[in-house]
Amino acid sequence: MIQNRLTRRHALALSGGLAALGLSGLPAQAAPSLRSEALSGEDWAALGADVKAEFKWAWDHYVAKAWGKDEINPVSGTARSFFIEGHDLGLSLIEALDTLWIMELDEEFQAGLDWVKSSLSFDIDAYSQVFETNIRLVGGLVSAHLACGDPVLLEKAKDLADRLMKAFDASPHGLPYRYVNLKTGAVRDPETNLAEIGTYATEFGVLGQLTGDDRYYAAAKRAMKHALDMRSDKGLMAANIHAETGLFTSRNASIDVYADSFYEYLWDSWELFGDTDMKRWAEECMGAMVAHQGKRFDGRLWFPMVDYETAETTAYSQTVLGAYLAGLLGQVGLKTAGDDFLATYTEMQEQYVIIPESTDVRTRTPRGKGTGLRPEFADACLNLWLGDRDERYRVLTALHYQHMKATSKAAFGYTSLADITTRPMAQGDNCPGYWWSEQMKYYFIMFAEPKRIDLDRLQLSTEACVLRGFVRG
Numbered sequence: 001m002i003q004n005r006l007t008r009r010h011a012l013a014l015s016g017g018l019a020a021l022g023l024s025g026l027p028a029q030a031a032p033s034l035r036s037e038a039l040s041g042e043d044w045a046a047l048g049a050d051v052k053a054e055f056k057w058a059w060d061h062y063v064a065k066a067w068g069k070d071e072i073n074p075v076s077g078t079a080r081s082f083f084i085e086g087h088d089l090g091l092s093l094i095e096a097l098d099t100l101w102i103m104e105l106d107e108e109f110q111a112g113l114d115w116v117k118s119s120l121s122f123d124i125d126a127y128s129q130v131f132e133t134n135i136r137l138v139g140g141l142v143s144a145h146l147a148c149g150d151p152v153l154l155e156k157a158k159d160l161a162d163r164l165m166k167a168f169d170a171s172p173h174g175l176p177y178r179y180v181n182l183k184t185g186a187v188r189d190p191e192t193n194l195a196e197i198g199t200y201a202t203e204f205g206v207l208g209q210l211t212g213d214d215r216y217y218a219a220a221k222r223a224m225k226h227a228l229d230m231r232s233d234k235g236l237m238a239a240n241i242h243a244e245t246g247l248f249t250s251r252n253a254s255i256d257v258y259a260d261s262f263y264e265y266l267w268d269s270w271e272l273f274g275d276t277d278m279k280r281w282a283e284e285c286m287g288a289m290v291a292h293q294g295k296r297f298d299g300r301l302w303f304p305m306v307d308y309e310t311a312e313t314t315a316y317s318q319t320v321l322g323a324y325l326a327g328l329l330g331q332v333g334l335k336t337a338g339d340d341f342l343a344t345y346t347e348m349q350e351q352y353v354i355i356p357e358s359t360d361v362r363t364r365t366p367r368g369k370g371t372g373l374r375p376e377f378a379d380a381c382l383n384l385w386l387g388d389r390d391e392r393y394r395v396l397t398a399l400h401y402q403h404m405k406a407t408s409k410a411a412f413g414y415t416s417l418a419d420i421t422t423r424p425m426a427q428g429d430n431c432p433g434y435w436w437s438e439q440m441k442y443y444f445i446m447f448a449e450p451k452r453i454d455l456d457r458l459q460l461s462t463e464a465c466v467l468r469g470f471v472r473g
């Protein structure tokens with residue numbers, strides 16, 4: 001297990017030790033397991049500077065190879081669309097904006113802002129996924145506006161949110177359809193899930209504060225309340241729900257797939273807006289999870305899917321995305337459970353270097369080989385670190401960062417992995433948009449403690465868009 005007290009001797013490992021282990025940053029090198037005891041927090045500022053340099057390096061490649069495109073494929077140097085095939089919306093650029101601003105990469109931020117002003121329009125006769133469009137684009141635009149104050153960013157965010165609101169209006173229960181046509185407002189795909197009906201409150205709430213229009217937050221909260229009102233006697237919800245019937249369409253309670261950010265937004269809405277309903281719901285839901293869904297396999301705490309009425313386990317898998325819950329449990333005051341769950345993922349990181357996308361909780365073996373360059377472990381470490389500033393969370397995050405550098409750095413940026421079981425690991429060829437908004441920001445905030453962020457006020461969306469806590473000089 002990780003040491004709480006870090007010695008100077010360990011500090012050597014952070015720079016020299018990584019090289020000795022073959023983790024000096026060569027693309028696609030085999031990454032042997034690093035023990036957290038081998039690292040120390042000697043020079044966090046230097047590590048923060050390293051994160052900034054890597055971000056700038058990747059940004060320069062995005063500019064050269066994929067400017068205005070949604071995502072770069074960093075092995076081949078090509079690009080791909082994310083929301084609408086063949087019609088890009090500058091996803092990576094928008095997700096990068098507030099990270100650029102925090103890193104004081106002001107010329108790069110300005111170039112991105114200029115692109116938004118000159119080239120971004122949402123008047124497109126095509127369907128876009130409402131949830132992803134909100135967390136990535138509305139969130140990114142709102143956050144960039146909060147960073148620099150430019151009114152055009154707010155106008156664009158409002159224009160887009162108004163188009164997404166059509167997906168809520170079309171449902172008799174206020175549960176957004178999964179897809180909306182950005183131009184016509186037509187909707188499709190009523191079979192949806194908790195994450196896709198319940199991840200709007202923070203972006204919409206801040207947008208409402210900035211525009212003086214409380215319709216956004218009211219719509220977001222109404223959808224969440226609909227599902228919360230159907231909790232079982234055990235206090236659990238099923239993860240799948242129908243926007244037209246308003247009924248659950250599965251019996252599986254989940255903390256990760258189909259559900260994760262719903263739970264984050266309960267607590268975040270309390271933190272951001274002081275909404276006491278949301279606080280109560282968050283505490284009730286987290287309490288029910290710990291009581292009925294937390295299960296031990298070979299001594300390790302996991303939260304597999306369970307039947308929402310009987311709490312019997314229905315699937316023996318857990319994704320890497322579930323790591324967020326360790327941080328959220330800490331935030332709501334269930335820190336022992338949060339640390340316990342983080343220890344499970346810490347062990348997975350030590351064993352596999354890159355935490356598998358999905359794990360069989362009975363055997364702790366990967367269920368599949370590829371991973372999506374995931375940020376959730378660092379997300380949890382940041383939230384726990386913000387709670388008590390315990391150095392061990394930074395050490396675990398440093399490991400996460402160094403492992404990513406050792407395995408996922410490609411010719412033109414950072415990439416997903418095709419196979420984590422081979423040595424060297426086989427790289428994929430895609431940098432997801434969230435890389436620009438999530439893990440690089442988590443690393444930088446924890447290591448550099450940047451002057452443009454007030455750590456005591458910091459509030460991040462599920463996509464790590466900064467919704468509170470900027471310090472503007």
Ligand code: DMJ
Nearest residue numbers: 261321374375434462463
């Ligand atoms: C991100 O898009 C968000 O964090 C979302 O809530 C779920 N996870 C992905 C990254 O893995």
